[in-house]
Amino acid sequence: MSGPSRRVPKKAQEGYNSYLRFTGLGFTMIGIILAFCFAGYWLDGVIGWKYPVLTIVLSLTGIAGSMVYLFKETSTRK
């Protein structure tokens, strides 16, 4: 069980761990987009406009947000 730390060079081990860091990234991005979409849908319902402006605007913002999040998470940490 303590094998990886002994057999695998330290650098390679860190590599595995950084892959692990990104395992939840896809789900988080989906979650962000969905959350923005639902927020827009809900707000449209509350405001009651004829045309679902906020659903469209916020879903696009959600996609942009998930991209920003992806960029932020994958950029090297200082």
Added chain:
Amino acid sequence: MKILEEVDPPLRDESYLRGRKQGYPPPVMSIPNLLRAASLLIGSLLFGAANAQHEGHGQVPQHDVVDSTVAAVVAADTDAPKLALEEAEHGGRFDAGKLIMGHIGDEHGWHLWGHTTLPLPIIVYNTERGVSVFSSSHFDHGHKTYGGYMLHEGSIVATKAEDGTDVHHATIDEPLTKATWDISITKNVMSLFISLAILLFVFIGVAKAYTRRAGQAPTGFQNLVEPIILFVRDDVAKSAIGPKYMTFMPYLLTAFFFIFLNNLLGLVPFFPGGANLTGNIAVTLVLALITFIIVTVKGNKHYWHHILAMPGVPGWVLFILTPVEILGMFLKPFVLMIRLFANITAGHIIALSFFSLIFVFGETNAGAGYGVSVMSLAFTVFMTMLELLVAFIQAYVFTFLSAMYIGAAVEEPHHH
């Protein structure tokens, strides 16, 4: 040839050992290695066999070959879906979906073998009726009512029917059911207690051994858990959290061993295993919630500053980034919850599906059932092996990601 040499007694004496000491590569195909491999294989076959017996009870097609042929012809008919549905309702045909869902879900009472079920306590709180405590055996495998309650599709519902009424003649009392809170000791809760008992027994014993035999070589269970503890400390806590890792070691170790043990117990097909505890979303929810609470409570100024107003980011990006970061705060533990739940449940579904194939094919033709069982068994053995690996990997991933989130929360500010 290597094997024969190994059996040869003279070769196993000192000259052989000297050879080992002088740095000759150890023989790959040695007898102990072969024995190990064989015992693993036999063990997993037994696993499979026990699984088969377990899954097969009651569902093994009762009708003979002629009947099944008739059934096959009927199935080809246009009315087949309706007929199949009717038959399924009367419990005549094998329903793989029902079997699998029954096994990955929770139940009141622990099915042991055949018609033997370990009854478990039912604890129900109703805002009108108060608390009721009785044994799940009163429900007679969900066929009877008791104490104003009965089982409907696995969950407890309220009824006004008298005790001992057949459930088909009892009606569900909707308003009363809504006022009912089921806090029974179900199969999963029982499994939780068992795993806690095992963990406490092992770790109190090990902790005592460390104080009693301080500075000496580890013995017994110490040998088993020490490498894993060191693995969690060095490769998980230290690498992900940094210098403050010691504060979080108790939680990380508890989470790791709890998940690992319950993943393994879930793979054992018979009592006291077989409950799908880490594949229960309520359990993974609580685990993820603990991580979330630790991160939120222990988060320092630096962490909150990064979430609410990321330094070095222009204002208009912050407009998007801050909501995203706040969402991420909740989504990260959410993903942690889903990952463990989905991985363990998927493993159980796949293993059970391979087994169900035997009975699905066996219903159309007995020969096909036997034929498929060979492949089915092989695949199930393979899946069980894979699940042993997954049991460890998922425990590791959960612990590591928890450690990473904690690490981000307690990280000291760097000099930009």
